[in-house]
Amino acid sequence: MRHSTMGINYYTGIEVPVKVREVRHCDKSIDSRFRLIYISKGSGLIDTPAGLSTFIAPALCCINETETIEIQSPQNTEIIELVFHPEFLNPAYSYKSIRHTQPPMSIAGELYEVAWMNAFIKRSDNYSGIISISSGISLRIDTLLRQMKKELKNQRDWYWPCRTRSLLLELLLVIDRIYVEPMSNEAILITEKDNSINEIITYLLSNYDKKLQLTDLTYKFNINRTSLNEDFKKATGYTVMNYLLNLRIHLAMSMLKDTALQVSEIMYRVGFANISHFVRSFKKITGLSPMEYRRLHTWLYK
Numbered sequence: 001m002r003h004s005t006m007g008i009n010y011y012t013g014i015e016v017p018v019k020v021r022e023v024r025h026c027d028k029s030i031d032s033r034f035r036l037i038y039i040s041k042g043s044g045l046i047d048t049p050a051g052l053s054t055f056i057a058p059a060l061c062c063i064n065e066t067e068t069i070e071i072q073s074p075q076n077t078e079i080i081e082l083v084f085h086p087e088f089l090n091p092a093y094s095y096k097s098i099r100h101t102q103p104p105m106s107i108a109g110e111l112y113e114v115a116w117m118n119a120f121i122k123r124s125d126n127y128s129g130i131i132s133i134s135s136g137i138s139l140r141i142d143t144l145l146r147q148m149k150k151e152l153k154n155q156r157d158w159y160w161p162c163r164t165r166s167l168l169l170e171l172l173l174v175i176d177r178i179y180v181e182p183m184s185n186e187a188i189l190i191t192e193k194d195n196s197i198n199e200i201i202t203y204l205l206s207n208y209d210k211k212l213q214l215t216d217l218t219y220k221f222n223i224n225r226t227s228l229n230e231d232f233k234k235a236t237g238y239t240v241m242n243y244l245l246n247l248r249i250h251l252a253m254s255m256l257k258d259t260a261l262q263v264s265e266i267m268y269r270v271g272f273a274n275i276s277h278f279v280r281s282f283k284k285i286t287g288l289s290p291m292e293y294r295r296l297h298t299w300l301y302k
Contacts, residue, residue: 003033003083009155016161017085018168020149026081029068033083034120036171037061037069038141042077046070048129058138060131062119062175065095069129080145082171089113089165089258090299113254116172119179134199136206137178144171162259166269169254173247174205196221197235200228204244208251209271214241248272249285256294263290 004015017033026037039059046055047070048063057077063069071077086093090113098114099121119131133141148167151160200221204212217240218225229239236243248270255266264275272278282290 003030005152007155010158010160011155016152016164017088018148018152018164019083020145020152021081022149023079023081024077026069026071026079028070030083031065033065033085034117035061035063035069036082036145036175037063038080038082038145039071040078040080040138040142044077045072046129047072050123050127050129053128053130055130058133058135058141060133060141060175061129062131062179064120080142080149082145082148082168084168086117089168092299113169113172113258116169116176119175122179131175131179133178134202136202137174140174140206141171144174159259159261162261166255166259166261166266169258170251170269173251173254177201177205196223197232200232200240201236201243204240204247208244208247209269211273212244212271244271245281246285249282252278252282252290253286253293253297256290257297257299260300263294266290 003019004017005019007014007016026035037060039055039057039061041057043054043056046053046059046061047068048061049067052072061069071079086095086098093114098117144167148164148171151164151167154160200217203217203220214225214228217223218228221228223231232238232240232243238246252266252270255261255269256263259266261269263278267275267278272281279289282288282293286293288296
């Protein structure tokens with residue numbers, strides 16, 4: 001089975017090391033790719049290196065190139081499988097290099113997207129092989145995977161590899177924030193367990209591309225403005241809107257570095273509606289304008 005996408009309409013004959021497919025069963029092992037197994041429907045048993053576990057959809061597994069997976073006794077299982085090589089994100093990324101990259105020390109660092117692959121690389125004693133996801137996160141993951149599948153199939157313009165890469169970056173960011181034991185040093189990770197705060201973070205992860213205001217969150221989660229910000233800052237180190245801003249800017253940084261998409265498209269994708277606001281916000285956090293950041297950090301034109 002092919003684990004890459006062949007350029008047809010654009011970049012004819014070039015193999016791009018990423019593939020999204022809907023399947024009923026998964027190959028037990030693929031020794032050349034990372035795999036994201038998203039089970040959107042069904043229940044059964046799943047055997048990973050972490051052990052044998054039960055699952056009820058929606059469920060998520062992140063399998064690296066050394067691991068195996070077997071779904072046993074599936075009942076009406078529907079699966080979307082993403083396979084990719086890290087070099088699709090950046091040609092400098094090999095399986096060896098991403099495992100020996102030090103975690104980023106600041107928001108302006110170049111290597112934060114390596115940390116977003118923690119779910120494929122880092123393992124701990126309490127990892128069951130399955131990442132729990134809420135219905136909101138499930139919908140977001142499903143949407144991103146289907147958008148990737150559509151981009152890879154239609155190849156509608158010269159930007160189809162970049163647009164697919166940007167969707168993968170979004171997907172990796174969302175997964176990293178819900179991984180059972182995040183290993184990144186980024187300050188926007190949760191530092192205390194609080195179910196109510198986790199619900200809000202899950203909502204932000206599912207809707208960061210939409211217009212969100214603090215009043216909307218206070219109404220939705222039945223909490224007053226002061227308590228919301230105080231509780232949220234205690235758990236994350238950020239107020240709600242600063243957390244959302246950092247989330248959006250992190251993603252914009254990766255898209256600027258790893259894709260050739262226009263700044264305006266990136267702006268809308270991460271939840272900004274006004275270019276001036278986006279540029280000001282980006283410069284406030286990184287010290288650079290979006291174009292300055294791209295010229296300094298992108299590998300695409302070097």
